Amino acid sequence: MAALWVNGQAATTLSLDDGLDRGLQFADGHFTTMRWQQHPLWWDYHWRRLCAANQRLAIQQPPSEQQLLDTIAEATQGQQQAVVKVIITRGCGGRGYASNGMANAERAQWYISTAALPAKQVSIDIGEVTTRLAKQPLFAGLKTLARLEQVMIQRELAQLPWQDALVCDTDGYLVEAAAGNLFWQQGSQWFTPCLAEAGIDGVARQLILNQGWLGDVKQVRIALKDFKDVDNAFICNSVRGAVPVNKINGKVVSFPELPAVLQQIVAP
Numbered sequence: 001m002a003a004l005w006v007n008g009q010a011a012t013t014l015s016l017d018d019g020l021d022r023g024l025q026f027a028d029g030h031f032t033t034m035r036w037q038q039h040p041l042w043w044d045y046h047w048r049r050l051c052a053a054n055q056r057l058a059i060q061q062p063p064s065e066q067q068l069l070d071t072i073a074e075a076t077q078g079q080q081q082a083v084v085k086v087i088i089t090r091g092c093g094g095r096g097y098a099s100n101g102m103a104n105a106e107r108a109q110w111y112i113s114t115a116a117l118p119a120k121q122v123s124i125d126i127g128e129v130t131t132r133l134a135k136q137p138l139f140a141g142l143k144t145l146a147r148l149e150q151v152m153i154q155r156e157l158a159q160l161p162w163q164d165a166l167v168c169d170t171d172g173y174l175v176e177a178a179a180g181n182l183f184w185q186q187g188s189q190w191f192t193p194c195l196a197e198a199g200i201d202g203v204a205r206q207l208i209l210n211q212g213w214l215g216d217v218k219q220v221r222i223a224l225k226d227f228k229d230v231d232n233a234f235i236c237n238s239v240r241g242a243v244p245v246n247k248i249n250g251k252v253v254s255f256p257e258l259p260a261v262l263q264q265i266v267a268p
Contacts, residue, residue, distance in 0.1 A: 006111050008063075008071045021109050023089030026097060027145035029109075030057060031087040032203070035117065035239050035267060036076050040069070040084060042238060045203040050088060053142050054108075059090050062108040071112050079114070081268065083239055087111040087145070120267055121240060123256060125162035125247040126177060126233075128224060129153055132170045133198040141201035153178045162247070164235055166224060169198045173221050180237035181205035183214065184230045184245075185255075190214040194221050204236035204265065213261045231255055234262070241265040 022028035030053040035041045047065055054062045068086060076082050089109045090099055131153045139146075153165055157178060165178040176182055176199045183192045183205075192209075195201050209217055231254040233245035242265055244258040258266070 007109065008067055020092060021089050022091060022093050022099065023087065023109065023145050025093070025095075027147075028057075028099070029059070029087060029089030029145045030054075030143055031085055031145060032143060033083060033085045033237075033239060034203070035241075036072070036079065036082040036084045036114070037268075038080060040072055042203055042207060043069075045206055046086070046238070049143070049203060050086065053144070054088065056138075056142060057090075057144075059088060059108050062088055063110045068110075068112070075112050075114050081117050083115045083117055085111075085113045085115075087113075089145070117267065118239065121163070121243045123244045123246040124164050124235065125250075126164045126166055126235070126245055127160060127162040127247075127249045129156045129160070129165040129167060129178070131156055132168055132172075133175055135169050135171070135197040137197050140197050140199060141195050143200050143202075150178060161250075166227070166248070167199075168224050172223050172225070174224050174227055175199040177235045180235040180240070180243075183208070183217070183234055183236065184227075185232035186229060187231065190217045191220050191222070192217055194219045202236065203238040204241065207265070208236065208242075208262070214259065232257070232259075234258055236262075236265075239267065241267045 032046045032049050034046050072084055076084060091107050091109045093099060131149060133149055153167060157165055166174060167176050167178060169175050174193050176193060181192060181202045183190055208214060230248060233253055234242045235245065236242040242258055242262045244256050245253055246256045247253065
């Protein structure tokens with residue numbers, strides 16, 4: 001059952017006494033989305049992601065790890081599996097961009113929501129979209145609340161014959177998929193896009209790279225026009241795990257099967 005929790009309390013009404021949340025006004029915050037299977041899957045990675053984003057965005061007085069875990073446990077009580085989203089914003093404030101002088105002294109506001117786990121995808125087709133990602137090294141890798149590019153990509157995808165997208169930056173270099181990170185294989189070598197200037201460094205991506213399940217994966221800058229002769233590919237995120245790619249721009253992948261070592265992270 002869907003639910004929303006604000007600062008550790010079940011939300012029935014929202015007070016505007018301190019002004020609107022800056023996350024709503026300016027996308028001034030970040031989030032992480034995880035799979036719940038009687039516990040938050042890969043929690044250590046999600047917690048490190050939240051801490052890194054708080055530090056890089058200079059968000060003050062964020063919730064503690066135990067506060068988050070206690071609220072997640074309460075929000076998912078009685079559920080065997082679910083999707084859990086944790087959102088942290090700079091807090092509530094007035095009209096202007098500046099955050100200094102806020103009445104609540106920059107006390108972070110945090111939200112936890114739950115939803116049903118989406119239906120399992122056995123494989124997907126992916127293809128090019130015209131919407132591009134802006135390059136901003138300051139935020140590269142972070143999952144900030146500013147996701148308007150992804151919203152427009154999903155609107156574009158709805159008119160196309162594939163389920164996910166090959167997303168590039170404004171220079172035409174491959175960055176990620178619409179809702180996950182991309183890995184591909186040529187011969188015996190695995191690759192994934194470099195995320196130094198744009199894109200989200202997803203938890204599943206971090207896990208795969210850190211565990212070395214695919215060997216020495218090369219993180220590369222590759223123009224979309226040079227993305228060809230792919231033998232195998234998959235999309236990954238922390239909710240679905242990993243999903244093999246069947247076709248790229250209408251062309252069947254040579255070996256559209258997920259590497260056996262990644263079956264352990266596939267969502268049920």
